[in-house]
Amino acid sequence: MLRLHDTMTGATRDFEPLSPPSAGIYVCGPTVYGDSHLGHAKSYVSFDVLVRFMRHEGYRVRYVQNITDVGHLSENSETGDDKLQRQARLERLEPMEIAEKYTRSYFEDMDRLGNLRPDISPRASGHIPEQIELVRALIEKGHAYQAGGNVYFSVRSFPGYGRLSGRRPDDLLAGARVEVQADKRDPLDFALRKEADAGHILKWRSPWGWGFPGWHLECSAMAMRYLGETIDIHGGGLENVFPHHESETAQSEAATGRQFARFWLHNNMVTIDGQKMGKSLGNARSLKEMFDLYEPMTIRLYILRSHYRSPLDFSDEGLSSAASALGRIRDLASRLGPSDPVSPPPDSALQFVEEAVTAFTGRLSDDLDTPGAVAVLFDYVRKCNQALEAGVEPGPRAVMSGGLSLMACEMLGLSARAASASSDTEPLLLGLLSEYRSMLRERKLFAEADGMRDALAAGGYSVKDMPGGRSLIERISRAL
RNA sequence: GGCGGCGUAGCCAAGUGGUAAGGCAGCGGAUUGCAAAUCCGCCAUACAGCGGUUCGACCCCGCUCGCCGCCUCCA
Numbered sequence: 001m002l003r004l005h006d007t008m009t010g011a012t013r014d015f016e017p018l019s020p021p022s023a024g025i026y027v028c029g030p031t032v033y034g035d036s037h038l039g040h041a042k043s044y045v046s047f048d049v050l051v052r053f054m055r056h057e058g059y060r061v062r063y064v065q066n067i068t069d070v071g072h073l074s075e076n077s078e079t080g081d082d083k084l085q086r087q088a089r090l091e092r093l094e095p096m097e098i099a100e101k102y103t104r105s106y107f108e109d110m111d112r113l114g115n116l117r118p119d120i121s122p123r124a125s126g127h128i129p130e131q132i133e134l135v136r137a138l139i140e141k142g143h144a145y146q147a148g149g150n151v152y153f154s155v156r157s158f159p160g161y162g163r164l165s166g167r168r169p170d171d172l173l174a175g176a177r178v179e180v181q182a183d184k185r186d187p188l189d190f191a192l193r194k195e196a197d198a199g200h201i202l203k204w205r206s207p208w209g210w211g212f213p214g215w216h217l218e219c220s221a222m223a224m225r226y227l228g229e230t231i232d233i234h235g236g237g238l239e240n241v242f243p244h245h246e247s248e249t250a251q252s253e254a255a256t257g258r259q260f261a262r263f264w265l266h267n268n269m270v271t272i273d274g275q276k277m278g279k280s281l282g283n284a285r286s287l288k289e290m291f292d293l294y295e296p297m298t299i300r301l302y303i304l305r306s307h308y309r310s311p312l313d314f315s316d317e318g319l320s321s322a323a324s325a326l327g328r329i330r331d332l333a334s335r336l337g338p339s340d341p342v343s344p345p346p347d348s349a350l351q352f353v354e355e356a357v358t359a360f361t362g363r364l365s366d367d368l369d370t371p372g373a374v375a376v377l378f379d380y381v382r383k384c385n386q387a388l389e390a391g392v393e394p395g396p397r398a399v400m401s402g403g404l405s406l407m408a409c410e411m412l413g414l415s416a417r418a419a420s421a422s423s424d425t426e427p428l429l430l431g432l433l434s435e436y437r438s439m440l441r442e443r444k445l446f447a448e449a450d451g452m453r454d455a456l457a458a459g460g461y462s463v464k465d466m467p468g469g470r471s472l473i474e475r476i477s478r479a480l
Numbered sequence: 481g482g483c484g485g486c487g488u489a490g491c492c493a494a495g496u497g498g499u500a501a502g503g504c505a506g507c508g509g510a511u512u513g514c515a516a517a518u519c520c521g522c523c524a525u526a527c528a529g530c531g532g533u534u535c536g537a538c539c540c541c542g543c544u545c546g547c548c549g550c551c552u553c554c555a
Contacts, residue, residue, distance in 0.1 A: 010484095028555070036555090043555035083553070165550080171482050172551075215553085237555035242483085244554095268485080269549065278554070305493065305503070311486080311548070318492055321504035328503085331517055363494085372494050375502030382519090389511095389519055446513055453515080464516050472517090 002057060004233070005309060005367045007241060007264040008164050012367050015263065017232040023059040024227035025051060026261075028219060028236035028244070029121065031068040032102035033087040035286040036109045038299075038314055039237070039270045039277060045300055045413075046267050046308035046368065047235050048115040052411050053364045064226050065118035066219060067106075069099035069125045070202055070212055085201055095201050099125070109287040112296040114413040120226050124218035128204045131213040131221045134255055135192045135206075143254040147183035149195025149209040153247065155188040158254045164264060165242035190247050192217055216247040220260075224252065234261035238268050267308040273315055285314070297414055298323045304370040304412055325378070329408055332381050334472065335388055339401030349387070350396050353403040356380040360407050370412070377407050430461070430473045437463065437471045 002015040017023040027047045030040055044065075051063050069084065088095040107117070124131075135151050138144035143157045155161050155169060162168050169188055191214040196203035203210045223231050229252075236245060245264065252260040270277050277284050290299060302322035306312045356376060363372035384400045392400070408414045433456070440449040453463040456473060464472045 030555070031553085039555040041555085046555095166483055167551075168482090238485090239550065239554065242550065243552090267555070269555080271548080274547090276549080284554090301503095302492090307494080309485085310493090313492090315491085317504085321492065324505090325503050328517090335517085369494070371492090371503095372501075375494060378502055385518055441513080444513075450514070462516070465512075466517085467512095 002054065002365050003367055004263050004265060006262075007245075007266050008261070010166075013263075015233075017059065018228075018230055018262065021058055021060050022062070023054060023233070024062050024231045025054075025064065025233040025235065026219070026223040026227055026231050027063070027065045027118075027234075028240060029065040029067050029118075030102075030106050031083060032099045032106060033083045034102060035288055036106050037270075037277070037284045037286050038272070038290065039284075040106070040109075041113055041287055041290075041299060042270050042303050042308075042312055043235075043237055043267050044110055044115050045113055045303045046370075047265075048413055049304065049364070049370060049411065050233075050235075050265075050368055051116065052413060053361075053368070056361070056411055057365075062120070062227065063116075063118045064120045064122065064223065066222050067099075067103050067121050067123045068218065069096070069103065069123050070218065082200065082202065088201075096125075099123075105288075109291075112291060113287070113300050114297065114415055116413070122222045122226065124213070124222070125202070127218065127222050127225065128206075128213065130225050131193070131217045132204075132206045134217060134221050134224075134251070135208075135213075137255045138192065138251060141254065143251070144192055145185065146208055147185075149211055150183060151192045151208055152184055152189040153192050153251050153254070154185065155190070155250070156186055158250045160253065161188075161250045162246065164249055165246045167242060167246070190214065190216065190243065192251065216244055216251060219244075219248050220252040220255075223260075224256070229256040229258045229260070231261050233263045233265060235265040235267070238266045241266055265308075268311045271311055271313045274313055277314075294319050294323060298326050301326050301374070301412075301414060304414075305374050307371055308368055326414070328378070328381060329404070329414065332384055333401070333404060333408075334474075336384065336397055336401035336404060337394075338398060339405045340395075340398035341402050348396075350399050352380070352383050353399055356383070357403055357406060360411070364411065373407070373412070377412070380404070380407065426475070430475075434471045434473050437465075437473075438469050441465070441471075442469060 003012050004015045005012045025047070027044070030036060047063075047065075051061050054061050082095075084095040084098050088098045091098065093101070110117075135144060138153065139146065139151065142154075144151055144153050162172075172188060193206065193208065193211050193213050195209055195211045200212065203212050223234065234245070234249075241264075249260045249264075272283055272285060275283060287296075287299075298319060299322075302314075302319055303312060305322065305325075356379065360373050360376045360380075363369040363376055366372070380403065384404065387396070387400065433452070437449055437452055440446075440452070456463055460476055462474050462476050464474075466472055
């Protein structure tokens with residue numbers, strides 16, 4: 001039984017979808033006005049493993065992750081700086097070109113990290129009618145009001161406001177740093193849609209004039225459009241609990257009268273060398289930068305070695321450690337060779353394969369304890385190596401390989417293979433070099449063989465002499 | 481000021497009311513022409529500190545200290 005920590009109740013509870021075996025997941029996607037960074041990686045890798053695991057457990061998952069391509073104003077901004085529009089000015093492109101460019105960049109990075117594509121990646125700009133409809137419904141029910149061209153959600157009209165983030169509306173005023181918009185009836189009210197001024201490019205026609213939707217609205221509209229009024233799991237970053245998710249759930253439930261999300265999952269933040277990573281702090285590391293230093297799978301494993309609800313600090317030491325650990329998995333994969341599905345005969349010496357898988361899924365069931373699961377995986381790696389040392393037949397070896405593939409590849413999403421060849425002819429050339437080295441060693445021309453190994457190492461290739469006289473030459477991708 | 485989280489070996493990081501998974505690094509050994517990989521052994525009387533509950537707590541409660549997040553756009 002999968003158990004998940006729900007922010008709304010603060011408890012870790014058994015997960016039960018509204019209508020099993022279907023399960024709907026909505027995860028807040030990126031605002032596409034820049035390259036993705038480490039924070040995106042942590043968040044989306046975590047939810048990717050959740051989706052993979054749920055599918056393995058037999059759920060029919062529909063994974064929806066929005067693309068925010070509507071440049072929301074910050075709520076009370078006087079400057080009218082729309083993130084997309086500002087970036088468009090900088091790059092001398094149309095705002096929609098910016099959105100397209102960084103949407104592609106985002107998917108490219110996520111693909112490299114091994115994340116499965118969401119089943120639906122709805123664009124906010126493509127769901128303006130749904131958002132307008134939601135605003136209209138909220139006005140009708142008395143939860144929203146028009147003020148000129150703006151429409152605000154009336155926080156006091158919804159008694160549940162504050163439950164998700166554990167805040168009381170009365171407390172919010174005390175420490176609030178926000179300036180109060182003059183046309184709000186209550187300082188706590190938030191915008192459902194805003195009137196666009198003349199300079200605003202991204203705007204749409206609505207019953208209240210030309211404007212654009214409020215920040216929280218798109219998620220409500222798209223989540224309900226594709227997953228129904230009650231969704232099973234809503235995920236996102238911890239920093240979005242308030243005000244984004246608080247407002248999102250309030251406006252959704254106010255509109256439908258139903259529970260919006262059965263489980264709220266929030267992943268913790270990324271720090272770099274102990275410091276908060278933030279765009280405003282200037283220490284945000286883009287994934288494209290990181291991929292030059294560490295291969296994507298190293299970053300993926302590093303992320304999975306910590307829990308999604310714990311903060312994750314990126315450091316060179318940690319990433320190097322993950323690179324070594326990944327190598328251990330890969331070395332085993334190449335020792336084991338092709339795989340068969342996991343089904344060792346009972347009472348066989350391969351009992352440990354199923355035991356490992358059981359322990360592994362047990363860890364993931366416990367609120368996605370990926371560090372625990374990774375620990376099980378490495379226990380398994382050692383056991384496989386022990387078996388290999390003792391000598392195993394191809395059949396059992398394929399079963400062990402199947403176990404590795406199930407845990408490491410299918411569920412954790414780590415691709416077992418090293419970096420792909422840099423050219424079509426590389427494998428051929430490496431094969432020839434390997435034969436050549438074997439021949440040199442056979443003739444005891446060690447100086448020549450070692451010189452060859454040194455030269456290859458300098459060029460970024462590892463040479464391992466396998467039992468039986470063969471040599472394995474592989475390209476190493478690692479830190480510069 | 482309000483709300484929340486965290487503090488486990490050199491580094492990273494799980495975990496259970498009954499005496500500490502795993503990874504990396506390190507050390508010793510096996511194997512190897514030498515390596516690499518792999519295997520074996522070693523590596524926290526200790527889980528921030530101080531009290532309390534308990535037969536017994538790292539895990540429950542209280543306090544203290546330290547770090548961090550949110551309350552403003554951010555995964």
